[in-house]
Amino acid sequence: MSSRTVLIGYNVRGRRVVAALRESGCTTGFTVVDSDPRRAEQAVLEGVHAVVGPCWRLRTLWLAGAHTADHIVVAVQDDDMAQRIISAVRSINDGATIITIAGGSEPQPMVKYLGADHIVNVSQADEWAPDAERPHDRGHAFADLEWTVAERAVTHDEIGCSPLDCRHQVVAVVRRGQRLWAEDPAVAVLRGEDRLLVVTPGPPRT
Structure with missing residues (x-):
């Protein structure tokens, strides 16, 4: 039985995840969720099923199939928003494995508390698909916050x-x-x- 993966956030981080999935031979069975219609359209042009809507809304997550997914990757660039999304995802899916890509080490205790199973640092994500574009996000903006x-x-x-x-x-x-x-x-x-x-x-x- 094939597993289903929902990727939340088709920014640079998210595209690296898709590249890694494809490198491992996974070309079907995953859905992208993004609040930006342009990024969702880009995902569709690249052959990925996409859902547009606020990533933390239950309705958007349901449309993407997050309630029945086996794996959910949270790749949004705002660590604060990632926490909110993880909370929403865990409220509708107790059994999924939730992976989040964090900009720093500070939010890690929080996302674990909210239900994330695995936390990948941005620098580690570079190793998943080393030929992909490197992220220029604002995850570092949260490095000084507790x-x-x-x-x-x-x-x-x-x-x-x-x-x-x-x-x-x-x-x-x-x-x-x-x-x-x-x-x-x-x-x-x-x-x-x-x-x-x-x-x-x-x-x-x-």
């Missing part, structure tokens, strides 16, 4: 709102002792008794 998952109460102005509309990136909602991913439709809107797991910049407070 990210912390903190738990806090829902504020008064957040009650009745979607967790995705909060001013801080909400990873999950703890409701009656159960952790629900922020993208989970079961969350709907926030309640006063909910607790939030949020991503905040900076080291953990002591």
